Amino acid sequence: GAGVSQTPSNKVTEKGKYVELRCDPISGHTALYWYRQSLGQGPEFLIYFQGTGAADDSGLPNDRFFAVRPEGSVSTLKIQRTERGDSAVYLCASSLQGGLTYNEQFFGPGTRLTVL
Amino acid sequence: AQSVTQLGSHVSVSEGALVLLRCNYSSSVPPYLFWYVQYPNQGLQLLLKYTSAATLVKGINGFEAEFKKSETSFHLTKPSAHMSDAAEYFCAVYWGGNFGNEKLTFGTGTRLTIIP
Numbered sequence: 419g420a421g422v423s424q425t426p427s428n429k430v431t432e433k434g435k436y437v438e439l440r441c442d443p444i445s446g447h448t449a450l451y452w453y454r455q456s457l458g459q460g461p462e463f464l465i466y467f468q469g470t471g472a473a474d475d476s477g478l479p480n481d482r483f484f485a486v487r488p489e490g491s492v493s494t495l496k497i498q499r500t501e502r503g504d505s506a507v508y509l510c511a512s513s514l515q516g517g518l519t520y521n522e523q524f525f526g527p528g529t530r531l532t533v534l
Numbered sequence: 535a536q537s538v539t540q541l542g543s544h545v546s547v548s549e550g551a552l553v554l555l556r557c558n559y560s561s562s563v564p565p566y567l568f569w570y571v572q573y574p575n576q577g578l579q580l581l582l583k584y585t586s587a588a589t590l591v592k593g594i595n596g597f598e599a600e601f602k603k604s605e606t607s608f609h610l611t612k613p614s615a616h617m618s619d620a621a622e623y624f625c626a627v628y629w630g631g632n633f634g635n636e637k638l639t640f641g642t643g644t645r646l647t648i649i650p
Contacts, residue, residue: 422577451637458543460624460640461578474636509577516636518628519566519585523638525577 420444422526424510430532431500439495439529443512450493451523452477452485453509461509467493468516500533507531536561538627540641548649553597553612555644557625560606565627567608568638569599572622581623584608595619620648 423442431437443450448469453461463477467487475485482500487493497504507528513521541556559565569581582593589601595618599610608625622645626638 449636453638453640458642460626460642461638463637463639466636468636477637511578518630518636518638522580522583525570525579527575527577 422510422512422524424508424526424529426529427527428530428532430534432534433500433502435500435533437497437500437531439497439508439531441493441495441510441512441526443491443493443510444524445491447512447514447524448490449513449516449521450487451511451513452493452495453511455507455509455528457506464495464508466516473516497531500531502533505531505533536565536627536629536639538625538639538641540625540644542644543642544645544647546647546649547615549617550614553610553615553619553646555610555623555625555646557599557608557610557641558606559608559627561627561629563629564601564603564606565629567599567601568626568628569593569597569608569610570624570626570640571595572624572643574621578624581610615646615648617648617650620646622646 450467452464455461466474470490482498485495509528511523511525537560567584570578584601592598625641
């Protein structure tokens with residue numbers, strides 16, 4: 419009966435390094451979302467997957483950010499050449515299907531990324 | 535432009551007093567509206583949602599919210615605050631329905647403190 423899990427829970431890296439953040443959605447959920455929550459702000463949408471494909475990546479801030487979901491389950495958010503401004507909590511959510519009118523998003527606890 | 539605003543980044547109420555957290559949206563088309571709660575080091579949890587059925591929505595933990603189209607508001611209330619209600623609360627809106635627009639837009643959050 420596991421919920422959405424994210425690893426690692428905390429990640430500290432140095433400016434310019436590459437990081438990967440992992441999300442394990444609830445089993446059977448076809449829709450997966452990534453959000454970023456900066457200090458004192460609400461979560462901001464990054465990308466939405468339906469199955470293996472990115473249906474909406476309009477929230478990715480620039481080409482240093484990339485996400486994959488190769489088998490339609492686990493997703494990895496990849497950040498290249500990290501900058502101090504990337505420091506935030508990265509949240510993952512999944513829902514049974516797309517369509518938020520009738521499908522609830524279940525959120526993971528997040529990964530806190532700190533770029534020194 | 536479509537947006538969501540939460541008035542008051544911090545709200546303090548005495549235990550047993552009324553809780554009122556404010557949320558307003560800006561849109562020519564009424565969106566679907568959600569309230570989420572976030573406890574420290576935990577993921578966002580859905581409290582309640584409005585999806586164009588009843589305008590008064592009851593959620594978990596004794597919370598409720600009323601959709602008022604004329605005021606473009608969806609304020610969250612609870613008649614009697616409990617110490618366990620201390621958390622961060624986020625209002626979120628969803629304007630989707632079209633494929634590729636499946637995302638929540640969150641307000642900046644309101645931190646609720648309960649005074650014993």
